[in-house]
Amino acid sequence: MNKLNLQLADTLRKYGAKEFTACYNCGTCTAICNLTDSSSYFPRKIVRYSALGYEKALESSSEPWLCYYCGECNESCPKQAEPAELMMSIRRYLTARYDWTGLSHKLYTSTAWEIGSIVFLALIILLLFVFYHGPMTTELTPQGGVKLNTFAPWKTIELGDWLMAGMLSFFLLTNIFRMYLKIIRQDKSLHIPLVLYFTEAWRIVTNFFTQWHFSECTSIESGKKISFSAYWIIHWFLMTSYLVMFTMIVVFLGWFQTETIYAWWHPQRILGYYATIGLTVGIVYFFWARVKKNQEKTRHSHITDWTFLVLLFLTTITGILVHIFRINGWPMATYYIYVFHIMVLFPMLMIEVPFSKWSHLAYRPFAIYFSNVVNTAEKKKRS
Amino acid sequence: MENEGKKQRIGVYICHCGGNISDYVDVEQLSDIMKREEGVVISRDVMFTCADSNQKEMIRDIHEHHLDGFVVASCSPKLHLHTFRNVAQRAGLNPYNYVQVNVREQCSWAHSDHPDQASVKAAGLIRAGIRRVSYSEALEPLRITAVKSVVIIGAGVAGMRAAIELARMGNEVFLVEKEAEGGGQVAAWDTLYPTGTSGKDLTQLMLKQIREIPAIKLFTNATVEHVSGSLGNFMVEVKIRHEKEESLKLPAGAILVTTGFDSNLPAEGTFGYGLSDRVLTLPEFRKRIDEASGNLMVNGKKIRIVAFIYCVGMRQEKGGNKYCSRTCCTTTMHASLELHRKFGNVKAIHLYRDIRTYGKQEVLYNQASQQGDLFMMFKENDPPVVSLQDSRLKIEVTDHLTDRTRFELEPDLLVLVTGMVPRSDSDRIAQLLKIPVGNDKFFNEIHPKLRPVETVINGIMLGGSCQGPKNITESIQSSLSAAAKINAILCKESLELEPIVARINEEACTWCGICAGVCDYDAIFQMETDGKVIAGVNGAACTGCGICAPVCPADAIEVAQYTNHEIESMIDGFMAPVILEEKLAEPGSEEETGEGLMKEYPGIWKEILKQLDKEPLTIPQIAKQLQQESELITYHVMTMNKYRILEPAGTDEDLTFYLYTPKTRLS
Ligand SMILES: Cc1cc2nc3c(=O)[nH]c(=O)nc-3n(C[C@H](O)[C@H](O)[C@H](O)COP(=O)(O)OP(=O)(O)OC[C@H]3O[C@@H](n4cnc5c(N)ncnc54)[C@H](O)[C@@H]3O)c2cc1C
Ligand code: SF4
Ligand code: SF4
Ligand code: SF4
């Protein structure tokens, strides 16, 4: 027999959910949502689980990950129950439920934990540099650039990167496994043929790289129906920039952090500029949207939305400065800003990727994958 | 003998009703046919008989042709009986020498699929009317003087409020309350919706006002034992039980019944009711939260979760109480808000069938859901299942809002939302007063919209929740409306009543008493004239229903306006053969729109069109510009709209009235 967790609504409020208990189940939000179809209908269902405290069903829902927060349901809800904001909060909640360390829950529900962890990780980096940095030479390379690899040899940094990447993957993958257990294994009665896991796997890749689901959204703003693609393009630009940067830093650091200054058209610099522009445009756009609250999805900002943007901004700006200082041959400035750069980069990745906002990069495609596996299995069972 | 006293100068007016009648009934031909009827001196067909201009014409006809009776064949007498009685009066003719024949509702509207037959039926009815009017008598209204006092039964909020207002309007009031104290059910509740005032304070305040007004006499521990008399002169016998029993006779011009409701009591075992301290009815629960302070406890434990099951014993597909008690949804929301306000973090779970917090009461529903109350919907055929295990409650419910998932709840307290049912002694009151009860067993008004506080007994009115479930506002509204009705009757020097009542033929009557036995209204009494015992009729009580007439073995009773002569002549008139010439339909689109049937627009239509030529106007604007009653303009504009002479052109700024503009037509 199904039981209710009557405290669930209060818990969800801590994750940023607002007026969802005002919902009277009219279903308008489900009718208006572009992404709901006969196999997965939301957000009313999710609002219902949340208000009721039907925790078991909520935990095993993949639907919140299908929603991209176009906000149409918010606009049409007669009770201003803000279903889209609830979906957003549920994504935070689910992130915390998948996370077995309990850290995610702490980071989302306590500002002290969030800020504290960032500061803590930044201090570790600072201390590592204080004790283990290379000589702070003022001598310049023949091209007049700073000898960054003497101060911070890329081999050492790369070792750190791999260590970090290992930890990130470990946490993220174990959490994805827990997500799998919750979404697919909760319902023991459903038999899922093994082959489905392979035939549906392409969805992870396509959704990870294209987010085509997202571009299907439309939104009604200022009375006009506009395509959602502007948002999608910027989001996509930001996402790919991040990926490029991440790959260059973690996988190809030796190629990326060089003392030679290449010509501007060299792939190393072109890719670097692409990522820098993408990150900058994205950050400015999302900052602007959150400050102006000019879109449904940016009307409410959780503290973690801000810390994420701030960290990303600081990482980007310090990265740009490192580049400028290095090329122009200002050694001391380069070293300090480099240390600061790593001090924000490390906590950003360590916190955001497995425990907080960046995790949606993985959870979204996996949720689409899992829900398709389940839906196809159910369809098979019925026919 | 036959022709003696028969009317010889009869006028007949047959109405087109702007097409409502003439589209289907051949009014022109009928008016020609009626000219040949015996006694008829003029017969006309008229576009709108009720129009002012035509009324004036009728008065002129009555004068010029010395008419002694007339027939109007138009709409239902419910609509225009008084209009034409007034015409008669203004022309110096007795209003009862006019007969209304309904050829709209009974012919054109009812038989629009057989227009020829509609005309035949109309001819019969009009002839019947002509024959009837030829036997009609001039009658004078009955006049009675009413005592300026009112007996109000039941001193709840409805009764008390009506008492105060009736006294302020100059009437003496006897307020009869069966309990030891006035105040009714409201006296039991603490904070009330929607205002938040305390029920105790509210009723105490009203009782204080009542004590201060000398014209109101409140009798407590008092019950009504017998009622006699009729409108204007009732006599109400009341028994008072204080230390000693006492009987009083209270004279009353009118009686107001405000006996309120009982709360439905579920049978033992219904959802565990009566088997555990943890199952209460809504009123019991209300009392609990009103009385508790600090924490709300059951069996020494703090209550954290309260479940409500709605519609208990109400809206039952099978069994009694089919109706919705209207007030209990809101009362439950309010109770849940009170629960939260007084005891903080108590979770409320509402298991409901429908939420009926109509009107502004929706605010309470909203507040309840915002404070975090849960709402789960069940169906009547799949109700929640309550089980008691070692004094703990377990409820299983299928929630229709969550994919019909079955849930198990473990509340600390279960509240059964019971509705309002009629008072257990309402049958007795109904019998004493001879007022009917409806299917729901509450006292019945004549018509819920048109005559909402009057009963079929003249002078006996209803107020408050004895008439059906009502909240305080609605109870008071209805009792005040009854008070206004009563005052409108009693404030006159003398009352004028319809003279269409039973009459006794003193020579023929032998006082067998059979008629008195069948009269539902106690209007017939035994009396003596010139040493002979015969039946007498109390005109104020008689409703003219006519039941007494056919039972009288001596044929000594007849009802005015329904004498044997009149009724027999009507039958003859209706049965007389009718020969109508067949009229060929004119071909073409004109026929379809109906415009072609109109030789010329009535004058007022032309006036209206002239106003609308300049700009689109609303009905009130047209009425103002033409200095006409807006009712009349409404009537014409609607008809013109129907014939597509006008068309709506949006609404005015306040979105209150439609604007009309002439329809552009091909000429
Ligand atoms: C739990 C509960 C809470 C409620 N809360 C609210 C609220 O917050 N706000 C609101 O608007 N409404 C509320 N209501 C509804 C409210 O109680 C009724 O609208 C109101 O009582 C109706 O008033 P009444 O005068 O018609 O009837 P009653 O209050 O029933 O009064 C009738 C009176 O007539 C007397 N009487 C009955 N029979 C006889 C007889 N034969 N002879 C002489 N006297 C007789 C009775 O003793 C009583 O004094 C609530 C109802 C319930 C059950
Ligand atoms: S539109 Fe609003 S009230 Fe309606 S179901 Fe969705 S959240 Fe609930
Ligand atoms: S925000 Fe958009 S995608 Fe998300 S549930 Fe609402 S309508 Fe659907
Ligand atoms: S008011 Fe509500 S609880 Fe009462 S009978 Fe009607 S629907 Fe049921």
Ligand code: SF4
């Ligand atoms: S007409 Fe009806 S009300 Fe009048 S005395 Fe006869 S039976 Fe009674």
